[in-house]
Amino acid sequence: xxxxxxxxxxxxxxxxxxxxxxxxxxxxxxxxxxxxxxxxxxxxxxxxxxxxxxxxxxxxxxxxxxxxxxxxxxxxxxxxxxxxxxxxxxxxxxxxxxxxxxxxxxxxxxxxxxxxxxxxxxxxxxxxxxxxxxxxxxxxxxxxxxxxxxxxxxxxxxxxxxxxxxxxxxxxxxxxxxxxxxxxxxxxxxxxxxxxxxxxxxxxxxxxxxxxxxxxxxxxxxxxxxxxxxxxxxxxxxxxxxxxxxxxxxxxxxxxxxxxxxxxxxxxxxxxxxxxxxxxxxxxxxxxxxxxxxxxxxxxxxxxxxxxxxxxxxxxxxxxxxxxxxxxxxxxxxxxxxxxxxxxxxxxxxxxxxxxxxxxxxxxxxxxxxxxxxxxxxxxxxxxxxxxxxxxxxxxxxxxxxxxxxxxxxxxxxxxxxxxxxxxxxxxxxxxxxxxxxxxxxxxxxxxxxxxxxxxxxxxxxxxxxxxxxxxxxxxxxxxxxxxxxxxxxxxxxxxxxxxxxxxxxxxxxxxxxxxxxxxxxxxxxxxxxxxxxxxxxxxxxxxxxxxxxxxxxxxxxxxxxxxxxxxxxxxxxxxxxxxxx
Numbered sequence: 001x002x003x004x005x006x007x008x009x010x011x012x013x014x015x016x017x018x019x020x021x022x023x024x025x026x027x028x029x030x031x032x033x034x035x036x037x038x039x040x041x042x043x044x045x046x047x048x049x050x051x052x053x054x055x056x057x058x059x060x061x062x063x064x065x066x067x068x069x070x071x072x073x074x075x076x077x078x079x080x081x082x083x084x085x086x087x088x089x090x091x092x093x094x095x096x097x098x099x100x101x102x103x104x105x106x107x108x109x110x111x112x113x114x115x116x117x118x119x120x121x122x123x124x125x126x127x128x129x130x131x132x133x134x135x136x137x138x139x140x141x142x143x144x145x146x147x148x149x150x151x152x153x154x155x156x157x158x159x160x161x162x163x164x165x166x167x168x169x170x171x172x173x174x175x176x177x178x179x180x181x182x183x184x185x186x187x188x189x190x191x192x193x194x195x196x197x198x199x200x201x202x203x204x205x206x207x208x209x210x211x212x213x214x215x216x217x218x219x220x221x222x223x224x225x226x227x228x229x230x231x232x233x234x235x236x237x238x239x240x241x242x243x244x245x246x247x248x249x250x251x252x253x254x255x256x257x258x259x260x261x262x263x264x265x266x267x268x269x270x271x272x273x274x275x276x277x278x279x280x281x282x283x284x285x286x287x288x289x290x291x292x293x294x295x296x297x298x299x300x301x302x303x304x305x306x307x308x309x310x311x312x313x314x315x316x317x318x319x320x321x322x323x324x325x326x327x328x329x330x331x332x333x334x335x336x337x338x339x340x341x342x343x344x345x346x347x348x349x350x351x352x353x354x355x356x357x358x359x360x361x362x363x364x365x366x367x368x369x370x371x372x373x374x375x376x377x378x379x380x381x382x383x384x385x386x387x388x389x390x391x392x393x394x395x396x397x398x399x400x401x402x403x404x405x406x407x408x409x410x411x412x413x414x415x416x417x418x419x420x421x422x423x424x425x426x427x428x429x430x431x432x433x434x435x436x437x438x439x440x441x442x443x444x445x446x447x448x449x450x451x452x453x454x455x456x457x458x459x460x461x462x463x464x465x466x467x468x469x470x471x472x473x474x475x476x477x478x479x480x481x482x483x484x485x486x487x488x489x490x491x492x493x494x495x496x497x498x499x500x501x502x503x504x505x506x507x508x509x510x511x512x513x514x515x516x517x518x519x520x521x522x523x524x525x526x527x528x529x530x531x532x533x534x535x536x537x538x539x540x541x542x543x544x545x546x547x548x549x550x551x552x553x554x555x556x557x558x559x560x561x562x563x564x565x566x567x568x569x570x571x572x573x574x575x576x577x578x579x580x581x582x
Contacts, residue, residue: 001270002275004067005274006066007067018070019072020050020051020073021051022050022075024052024055025077025079026054026079026100026109027054030273031288033080033287035135036079039075039174040052045267058110064121065124065125073163073181074121076133078109078134078136079109079136080100080134082136083113090506091540100281100282114134115160118130131177133167133170135309136156137167138308139309140155140156142194142238143207143210143213143220155247157195163187164190164195165193168231169310169311171260173192177190177193189250192250195250197247198245201246201248206238207238207249208222209241223240224516228364232311232358255315258316258318261317262318272288287341289335290341290342291343293347294343294344295315295345296314297314298352298365301443302442302443302444303513303514305510313358314352322389323388323389326339330392330395337395338395338399339389339397345403347382347400348404348415350382352377367446369447377412380415383414390422400424402429404430424469429472429473431473432451433445433479434476435448435493436482436486439481442479442530443476451473475504477546479515484541487542491545491547500547504543518532
């Protein structure tokens with residue numbers, strides 16, 4: 001049974017009032033890959049009555065009000081993506097679709113959805129506590145650079161006028177917060193939350209203020225690195241001044257252990273979209289028959305928000321729990337025998353463990369510039385897990401199409417062979433991201449020669465087994481420090497291989513990441529100046545260079561276009577002159 005979305009569905013459960021109302025910018029999909037469904041099920045399991053309003057209209061409060069005022073609070077999220085990222089491309093052009101909406105139709109959520117939805121809740125239910133969370137709120141919890149307006153913005157907590165912000169993977173935090181609100185206990189010092197305080201808390205470490213970051217972009221880089229360390233080390237409370245008010249960023253909530261991860265994954269999800277939808281939702285098709293085996297990412301890539309949101313320490317589900325989920329998938333009436341993925345942000349880090357003390361570790365990445373000697377990764381066990389999942393009755397195929405860290409895979413030849421021979425269904429997507437060493441260092445990625453070695457081994461294994469399978473590399477253009485010459489050199493490498501790149505993404509400076517702070521400050525972590533492609537024209541040139549469609553030169557392009565425009569103008573003048581003469 002789905003969480004209720006209407007009064008009628010509340011009545012079916014015998015409810016006349018909700019404890020918590022969750023508002024989301026995504027359509028309601030009851031699957032553990034979607035935050036609203038995940039948190040709703042966790043709160044339901046804790047004994048609370050939870051309802052969902054998905055993609056409410058924002059020209060009035062009727063959708064927000066349809067199940068009545070909740071007893072405790074309203075939780076607001078933009079959905080699985082920052083709403084600005086969902087709406088606009090890397091070149092600030094409007095997207096034509098939205099994978100989290102029925103039929104893939106664009107326009108079902110507003111820009112800056114957290115702000116809009118919070119305002120709607122305030123109108124509908126005056127004085128009701130508002131809790132904001134999800135990726136949009138989480139990564140905008142402090143002062144941040146906003147690519148779409150080219151401005152530095154305040155913490156979203158201030159602009160939304162919400163009571164508290166929950167960041168990261170919030171299952172435990174939200175249950176504790178709900179208990180505190182129910183019992184009238186203060187939320188100010190709750191781990192995993194951000195709140196507004198009127199005085200500077202002396203026990204907190206100060207971040208550069210909003211005013212300091214406005215005056216000096218390098219201060220944003222300093223603040224971002226401090227927040228990153230807070231997430232990784234988990235021991236420091238931070239505070240950031242915004243004029244006379246202070247935003248307190250409490251230390252992250254403790255990571256969930258294996259038993260807790262198993263329990264959450266095995267809650268009674270239907271793994272389907274709400275039956276009120278008449279069109280398919282593209283995002284569901286991508287994950288419906290996948291199994292999440294790990295949480296967290298040790299990569300620490302400077303452009304990625306995964307480690308900021310899920311943490312850098314890997315937490316793995318148990319083998320038995322994963323097999324029970326596979327068995328449940330096999331019993332699903334719509335299942336056709338293929339599990340599309342078993343993994344997570346970095347699939348072959350399942351059951352990875354670290355011997356280092358988190359409080360003393362100063363590495364930003366467990367894998368770059370090379371694999372940390374304190375990291376134990378039993379990739380052979382992950383291979384055996386895949387084989388066990390494939391052996392579950394009703395499961396015909398198990399695929400791993402992405403999420404494999406290629407540099408790590410090279411360290412285990414048996415894993416490479418087993419993965420290639422048994423679990424790649426034609427294509428394997430991996431992420432070298434670039435070829436230039438200075439760019440890879442800024443990305444916190446390993447050297448390109450490891451990707452070349454991976455392709456060589458992968459190709460050799462396929463040739464030996466008579467299979468025709470391909471590596472599909474993810475590539476980033478216009479990253480801070482990358483020049484047009486760097487992209488052209490990468491394009492030459494691809495041409496020599498006889499490849500045409502398919503997965504090329506122009507870097508989008510999303511709030512909260514180290515790479516975004518470098519983009520804004522135009523310097524690296526040591527303060528050295530960087531070339532940054534900031535104009536849409538230069539960003540497009542870098543992007544097109546890899547696709548073989550760049551202009552020969554900006555000056556020549558302008559000159560040619562200028563001549564053409566002048567000729568057209570002169571022809572119009574001549575035509576007007578002839579008309580007057582007649």
